[in-house]
Amino acid sequence: PTRSALMTGRLPIRTGYNSATPPGIMAGLSPNETTIAEVLSDAGYKTAMFGKWHLGDINESEPQNMGFDEWFGVLYHLNAYTQESRIGYDPDAELGKPIYALVEARRGENLTLVSPLNLTAVAFIDEQCVKRAVAYIQNQSDSTEPFFIYLPFTRTHFPSVQNPKWAGRSSRGPYGDGLMELDSYVGEVLDALQEKGIANNTIVVMTSDNGPTLDQWPDSGFSPFRGGIGTAYEGAVRVPCIFWWPGKIEAGKTSNEIMCAADLFSTFASLGGGAIPDDRPIDGIDQSNFLLGGQNNSNREWVVWYLGSESAATTMPAAIRWHQFKIHFKTYDSFQGPASEYGQIPAVYNIEMDPREEHNIAGEHDFVVNAGIKIYRGLVASMRQYPNTPSRAFPNVAATAG
Structure with a gap:
């Protein structure tokens, strides 16, 4: 990928x-x-x-x-x-x-x-x-x-x-x-x-x-x-x-x-x-x-990760990095799993203060979750306007699933 x-x-x-x-x-x-x-x-x-x-x-x-x-x-x-x-x-x-x-x-x-x-x-x-x-x-x-x-x-x-x-x-x-x-x-x-x-x-x-x-x-x-x-x-x-x-x-x-x-x-x-x-x-x-040194800050405020073979527009990303925060909607412990689906509130970590992602602060940071959802909605709109290519890893399955 x-x-x-x-x-x-x-x-x-x-x-x-x-x-x-x-x-x-x-x-x-x-x-x-x-x-x-x-x-x-x-x-x-x-x-x-x-x-x-x-x-x-x-x-x-x-x-x-x-x-x-x-x-x-x-x-x-x-x-x-x-x-x-x-x-x-x-x-x-x-x-x-x-x-x-x-x-x-x-x-x-x-x-x-x-x-x-x-x-x-x-x-x-x-x-x-x-x-x-x-x-x-x-x-x-x-x-x-x-x-x-x-x-x-x-x-x-x-x-x-x-x-x-x-x-x-x-x-x-x-x-x-x-x-x-x-x-x-x-x-x-x-x-x-x-x-x-x-x-x-x-x-x-x-x-x-x-x-x-x-x-x-x-x-x-x-x-x-x-x-x-x-x-x-x-x-x-x-x-x-x-x-x-x-x-x-x-x-x-x-x-x-x-x-x-x-x-x-x-x-x-x-x-x-x-x-x-x-x-x-x-x-x-x-x-x-x-x-080249023309500015001190990157032009990127967020980055998103999708994991697995699903490629539907509405597929929820596994995680989003926004500013110094990381929002996890779904986690895998390794390639082999296990997978963990979060419930009503995804996990949130402050990467600058907690780079090992050990202390979930989601309950006190609704604005971070909201930022992640806003990014997700924008991606969904984009993927609906420009449909994704079916999965190359499992092409027949993806084609059957439509």
Whole structure:
């Protein structure tokens, strides 16, 4: 879902991508959506992707047909490529014909299989992707055309299969080794930009699509906040985000202002001179002035999270962040649940004072609940005017449900 928000600037519930799709389901991001790669391509940018897509494995939803001039990487989450080595695996149980391999393609072409992936080979995916990214930077640096690179690493998703070059380098086991490896790759990209003399004309953003998995043995991560991936608690949705643009973005500055992945779409479009679609709701907000120091505050006052496969306009969001408050209408303890429906009064937390969301203050803060309901009503009106795409995770169920 976060990847769809980043790519389209739209809430995942609008695009039908409000739940991750398993391999072979024969669904994907609708070709009617406009991606940031398409926006920048239309603005004169060369576009390339190296890494994890996870927005569908049908031809029309693959990166080479969604705005990228070229791409190299994987279609699914990392653990998909280890299925065949798991006890009890039965190929007849697959939904379709998953492509368990490194793949590549140029704009408009069909995928080419580069090499199969298994429990051993997944250790080298990021290494190969960053080599491609660095080579691309070197090849494009002498061009007069600007370029956009999307480099979604597979680290530190489970399973933490160690690259032999990094095994034992940290004091934190395979997971820590993977973090060090990932850090090194980011350094290689920044070094390439600097060596080619284009760092001052390039904005680099590093962030995560979600917080850690807390219940996946032995690859569980850690968060100082409550909850992990699959929830709407801060441990799932509050992630680091680093913007780097020498000479343009103040170095060392930190902020706790609200931004979300959808804002990257609108911000990149603004900085790159791209045209944002005006025939559909765009939930992303242009944050370029905030990032460049023209204002101290983010342009975003609230952000909303929908969880699960429901995509009806009247679906109640799981949670809404409004100013310093978080309103929970429905909670999950993890991906697997259990789920908790609140009754007449949703839970309210003051995130600034209570970042672990431990002290419910709903009874004394009616105005916060009212603000959340007002936001919800506005979203319902928007979704009724511009109907949501049926769920991509469970397309047949969604279609039957109407």
